[in-house]
Amino acid sequence: xxxxxxxxxRKRILVLDDEPIxxxxxxxxxxxAGYEVEAFTDSVQAMARVEQEHFDxxxxxxxxxxxxxxxxxxxxxxxxxxxxxxxxxxxxTLETAKESFRKGAFDFVAKPxxxxxxxxxVRRVLGGESRG
Amino acid sequence: xxxxxxxxxxTAAESGPDSARSLFHNFRRILEQNTAALEIMADMERAxxxxxxxxxxxxxxxxxxxxxxxQRTVHCLNGLSANSxxxxxxxxxxxxxxxxxxxxxxxxxxxGPFLSFDRAGWDAEALVGARCALLAxxxxxxxxxxxxxxxxxxxxxxxxxEGFDLDEALAAELRRLFRRVGRQRPVAxxxxxxxxxxxxxxxxxxxxxxxxxxxxxRQTLDAWPGQGEAPAVGLRETQEASVRGLVRTxxxxxxxxxxxxxxxxxxxxxxxxxxxxxxxxxxxxSHILAKPVDRVLPDGLKSLGGTPDGAYxxxxxxxxxxxxxxxxxxxxxERILGRPQEIAWSFSARGxxxxxxxxxxxxxxxRGLEISxxxxxxLARGGETAxxxxxxxxxxxxxxxxxxxxxxxxxxxxxxxxLPRLSGVLRRAAALVTETGTAAGHLATVAREFRVPALFxxxxxxxxxxxxxxxxxxxxxxxxxxxxxxxxxxARTPGLDLDPSDPEYLLLRRMLRHILPLRLTDPSSPxxxxxxxxxxxxxxxxxxxxAMAELAHIQDRRPGLHAAxxxxxxxxxxxxxxxxxxxxxxxxxxxxxRKDQVRCEPLRAFLSGLDAPGAWSSEPAELSLRDVLxxxxxxxxxxxxxxxxxxxxxxxxxxxxxxLRLGYHFSVVDAHLSDAPGQNTVYFRFVxxxxxxxxxxxxxxxxxxxxxxxxxxxxxxxxxxxxxLKAASREDLDLVLERLGALTAFSRQMDTAMTxxxxxxxxxxxxxxxxxxxxxxxx
Numbered sequence: 001x002x003x004x005x006x007x008x009x010r011k012r013i014l015v016l017d018d019e020p021i022x023x024x025x026x027x028x029x030x031x032x033a034g035y036e037v038e039a040f041t042d043s044v045q046a047m048a049r050v051e052q053e054h055f056d057x058x059x060x061x062x063x064x065x066x067x068x069x070x071x072x073x074x075x076x077x078x079x080x081x082x083x084x085x086x087x088x089x090x091x092x093t094l095e096t097a098k099e100s101f102r103k104g105a106f107d108f109v110a111k112p113x114x115x116x117x118x119x120x121x122v123r124r125v126l127g128g129e130s131r132g
Numbered sequence: 133x134x135x136x137x138x139x140x141x142x143t144a145a146e147s148g149p150d151s152a153r154s155l156f157h158n159f160r161r162i163l164e165q166n167t168a169a170l171e172i173m174a175d176m177e178r179a180x181x182x183x184x185x186x187x188x189x190x191x192x193x194x195x196x197x198x199x200x201x202x203q204r205t206v207h208c209l210n211g212l213s214a215n216s217x218x219x220x221x222x223x224x225x226x227x228x229x230x231x232x233x234x235x236x237x238x239x240x241x242x243x244g245p246f247l248s249f250d251r252a253g254w255d256a257e258a259l260v261g262a263r264c265a266l267l268a269x270x271x272x273x274x275x276x277x278x279x280x281x282x283x284x285x286x287x288x289x290x291x292x293x294e295g296f297d298l299d300e301a302l303a304a305e306l307r308r309l310f311r312r313v314g315r316q317r318p319v320a321x322x323x324x325x326x327x328x329x330x331x332x333x334x335x336x337x338x339x340x341x342x343x344x345x346x347x348x349x350r351q352t353l354d355a356w357p358g359q360g361e362a363p364a365v366g367l368r369e370t371q372e373a374s375v376r377g378l379v380r381t382x383x384x385x386x387x388x389x390x391x392x393x394x395x396x397x398x399x400x401x402x403x404x405x406x407x408x409x410x411x412x413x414x415x416x417x418s419h420i421l422a423k424p425v426d427r428v429l430p431d432g433l434k435s436l437g438g439t440p441d442g443a444y445x446x447x448x449x450x451x452x453x454x455x456x457x458x459x460x461x462x463x464x465x466e467r468i469l470g471r472p473q474e475i476a477w478s479f480s481a482r483g484x485x486x487x488x489x490x491x492x493x494x495x496x497x498x499r500g501l502e503i504s505x506x507x508x509x510x511l512a513r514g515g516e517t518a519x520x521x522x523x524x525x526x527x528x529x530x531x532x533x534x535x536x537x538x539x540x541x542x543x544x545x546x547x548x549x550x551l552p553r554l555s556g557v558l559r560r561a562a563a564l565v566t567e568t569g570t571a572a573g574h575l576a577t578v579a580r581e582f583r584v585p586a587l588f589x590x591x592x593x594x595x596x597x598x599x600x601x602x603x604x605x606x607x608x609x610x611x612x613x614x615x616x617x618x619x620x621x622x623a624r625t626p627g628l629d630l631d632p633s634d635p636e637y638l639l640l641r642r643m644l645r646h647i648l649p650l651r652l653t654d655p656s657s658p659x660x661x662x663x664x665x666x667x668x669x670x671x672x673x674x675x676x677x678x679a680m681a682e683l684a685h686i687q688d689r690r691p692g693l694h695a696a697x698x699x700x701x702x703x704x705x706x707x708x709x710x711x712x713x714x715x716x717x718x719x720x721x722x723x724x725x726r727k728d729q730v731r732c733e734p735l736r737a738f739l740s741g742l743d744a745p746g747a748w749s750s751e752p753a754e755l756s757l758r759d760v761l762x763x764x765x766x767x768x769x770x771x772x773x774x775x776x777x778x779x780x781x782x783x784x785x786x787x788x789x790x791x792l793r794l795g796y797h798f799s800v801v802d803a804h805l806s807d808a809p810g811q812n813t814v815y816f817r818f819v820x821x822x823x824x825x826x827x828x829x830x831x832x833x834x835x836x837x838x839x840x841x842x843x844x845x846x847x848x849x850x851x852x853x854x855x856x857l858k859a860a861s862r863e864d865l866d867l868v869l870e871r872l873g874a875l876t877a878f879s880r881q882m883d884t885a886m887t888x889x890x891x892x893x894x895x896x897x898x899x900x901x902x903x904x905x906x907x908x909x910x911x
Contacts (some may be wrong), residue, residue, distance in 0.1 A: 113184065
C-alpha cells in the first residue's frame with residue numbers, strides 16, 4: 001500500500017477546485033492512496049467544512065470563478081495553522097508562487113500536473129510512507 | 133490593407149547587413165516559436181495520455197497561446213520571404229476557427245445523412261458516434277485491419293425518423309463502401325452513441341440491399357432505449373469468417389494476450405491461446421481441441437497437411453502466423469487507445485484479418501510506483517523521453533534512407549537521427565530509439581500520436597544495441613535492458629488513469645485533431661504546399677521548411693548582398709568574404725579579418741574542417757576536355773556567372789549562411805545554433821560542377837552517402853543534393869559543420885578519385901570513418 005499505515009487513523013484531505021474534472025480525478029487517487037478525502041467545487045462550502053473539521057492537508061486551486069484562492073489559503077491558515085496547504089494553479093508565475101509561500105503554502109503545483117507528483121507532494125507533507 | 137504590392141521585389145536597400153540581419157532575426161523567431169509551440173503541443177498530448185490532471189482553463193490557455201505562436205510564425209515566414217506565403221494566413225485562420233468552435237462547445241458541422249469511415253475520425257465523433265469514430269480512426273489514420281463502413285449521422289437519423297426518402301443516398305453509400313472493400317459483402321448495423329455508452333447488439337444483414345439495410349437501420353433505432361436523442365447508426369462490412377473470436381490484450385491472471393477462437397459452424401467449441409505481448413508474439417499456453425484428422429481447418433489445410441517449411445500444420449484453429457498478426461494488431465490498438473482492449477476479430481479463409489469491434493477493459497490494478505529493472509541487464513541509459521512507456525522486441529537498425537514501409541511489425545527501431553521520414557516506422561515499431569533528436573521535434577510528436585515508446589538523443593545507441601538482439605526499452609525510465617523484462621512491461625502498461633468519457637478528454641481529443649497530426653512530412657513531394665496544411669503542426673512544419681529553403685537561397689535571390697559591406701577573410705585556404713549582421717566578428721576586425729577574429733560559431737567550426745591539415749590535395753583537379761564539354765550548358769548557371777563569383781558568408785554569433793563557389797562546384801551551408809536543440813538546424817546544398825554525366829552522378833551519390841552518414845535527411849535531383857539536419861545539440865552540429873568544411877575541401881578532388889562506381893561507396897565510408905573519432909559511425 002502506498003498511503004499511511006492501516007493501523008493509524010486516516011489522514012484527512014480537502015480538495016477545492018471549481019473545475020469538477022480536477023476533483024473527480026484527485027478524489028479517487030487520494031482515496032486509493034489511503035487518505036480520507038472531501039472534494040469541493042464551491043469555496044463557501046469548502047470554507048464551512050474547514051471551520052467545522054480539521055484537515056491534515058488542503059489542496060486548492062488559486063484562480064477560481066468568483067473566488068480568490070489566495071484568500072482561501074489565508075483563511076485556512078488562520079482557522080487551522082497546522083493544516084498544510086498545497087496550491088495548484090494553471091496560472092503559475094513566480095510572483096504568485098512567492099505569495100503563496102509567504103501566506104504559508106507548503107507547495108505550489110502548476111497545472112497540468114501528474115497524479116503521481118501531487119501524491120508525492122502530499123506524502124511529503126503528511127509524512128506518509130514515501131513510496132512503493 | 134496596404135496598397136503596396138505583396139510580392140515586392142528585393143531592392144538595393146534590402147541588400148545590406150540590415151536586410152540580412154532581419155532575415156536571420158525572422159528565421160530565429162520562427163525557430164523559437166516552433167519550439168515553444170511544439171512544447172505546448174507536447175503538454176497537451178501528455179494531458180491526453182491520462183496521467184496528468186488538467187482542466188478546461190488549461191485547454192483554453194494552451195489553444196490561445198498555440199494560436200498566437202502559429203500566427204506569428206506565419207507572419208515571420210512572410211517577412212522572410214517577401215510575402216510569398218500569404219495563403220498560409222488563410223489556412224491558419226481556418227484551423228484556429230475550428231479549434232475555437234470546439235472550445236465553445238460547437239463543432240458538429242452540418243453534414244449530409246451519411247459519413248463514410250474514410251472521411252471520419254475522432255474529430256467527427258459528434259457526427260458518427262464513438263464506435264464509428266473509433267473504427268474510422270484506427271483503420272484510416274493508423275492503418276489497422278479494421279472493418280470499413282459508414283454512419284448515419286444525427287442529421288440522417290432525424291431525416292430517416294421523419295420519413296424522408298434516403299434510399300438513393302443509402303444505395304450510393306453502399307456502392308462506395310463495396311468499392312473500397314473490393315466487393316459486396318454482408319454488413320452489420322449497430323447503434324453508435326457518443327461517449328462510452330453501450331451500443332448494444334449488432335444486426336447482421338447478409339444480403340445488403342437497400343431494403344434490407346433500411347430495415348436494419350429502422351430496427352436499430354426502434355430498439356434504442358429511453359427518451360433521449362437517438363444515436364448515430366453505424367454500418368460496417370463483415371466478412372465470411374473461417375474463424376472468429378475475441379482477444380483481450382491483457383489477461384490479468386497471466387499477463388499475456390488471451391485469444392479465444394472458434395469456427396462459425398461450431399461456435400461452442402472454443403480454443404484458447406495465451407500469447408506474449410511482445411513481438412514475435414509467441415504463444416505461452418494454448419488449449420486446442422481434438423479434431424478428426426480429415427477436418428478442413430480455417431486456412432483450408434488439414435492438421436496433417438504440410439506447410440511451406442515442411443512441417444505438419446497441426447490442429448490448432450489459428451496457425452501461428454495468423455495468431456501473430458492478430459496479436460500485433462491487437463497490441464497496436466491497445467497502444468493507440470491507451471488502455472487494454474477486448475476486440476472481436478475474424479479471419480477469412482484467405483487470411484484476411486478484420487478487427488470488428490473494440491471495448492476498453494478495466495486498466496490493470498495497482499502496480500506500485502517504484503519501477504526498476506535489473507541493473508546488470510542495462511545496455512544503455514540516457515536520452516530524452518519523447519513518448520513514455522515500455523516495450524520489448526528485436527532491435528532493427530533503420531537505414532537513414534528507409535521510410536519504414538518494410539519495417540518488421542513489433543520490432544525495436546534504432547536510428548541515428550529522429551527524422552520526419554521515420555513516421556512510417558512508427559506505424560509498425562514497438563519502440564523507437566535514436567542517437568540524435570529531441571522531444572520537441574516533429575518525430576517526437578508523431579511518436580506520441582502513435583503512442584510508441586520513444587527515446588531520442590541516446591548517444592551510441594546504434595553501437596550499444598546490436599541488430600537482432602532482443603531488448604526492453606523503458607522510455608519512461610530512459611533505460612534499455614537486455615532481454616524481455618515482463619515485470620517492467622506490465623508495470624508500464626498504459627491506462628491507469630485514463631477516463632475517456634470525461635468531457636475534458638473528449639474536448640482535448642477533438643482539439644488535438646486540428647493541432648497534432650502532421651500530414652505534410654515530405655518537403656520534396658508535390659503536395660507539400662500551404663493549401664494542404666490542415667493542422668497547426670502542418671503549418672509549423674511547412675513554415676520551418678520554407679524558411680530554411682528561403683535562407684538557403686538568399687544569396688541567389690539577393691545577389692547584391694556582398695557588394696558593399698563584406699570583409700575579406702585572410703589566412704584560410706579559401707577566399708571568403710564575410711558580411712556580419714551582429715556578433716559574428718571581433719569588433720576590432722578591419723576590412724581584412726583573420727580566422728581568430730571570427731566569432732561566428734558555425735563558421736569557426738566549418739573553417740576548422742576546411743583548413744584542417746591534409747584536407748587539401750595540392751594536386752590540381754584533373755579535368756578532361758570531355759568533362760568540360762560535358763559540363764557546359766548543364767552546370768548551375770550561378771556557378772558559371774562571373775558576377776556571382778566569390779564566396780560569401782553572412783554571419784552572426786550563432787548563425788551562418790555561406791555560399792561557396794569552389795571551382796565548378798557550388799554549395800550552400802546554412803546553420804543556426806542555440807542551446808535549445810529543437811531550434812538548431814543545418815542545411816547543406818551542393819550543386820553540379822563541370823564534369824561528364826557519369827562523374828556528376830557519382831559525385832551526387834557520394835555526397836548523399838556522406839550527408840546521410842552525418843545524420844542529414846537528404847534529397848537529390850540530378851546533381852543537386854541537399855540535406856537538412858534539425859533538432860540536434862549544439863555540440864553535435866559543431867562537429868557536423870567541421871565535417872562539412874572537410875567535405876568542401878574533399879569535394880574538389882573527388883571527381884577524379886572516382887573512376888568507377890565502386891569508388892563511391894568506398895570513398896564515402898572512408899570520409900565518414902575519418903571523422904568517426906568524434907562523430908560516431910553511420911547507420
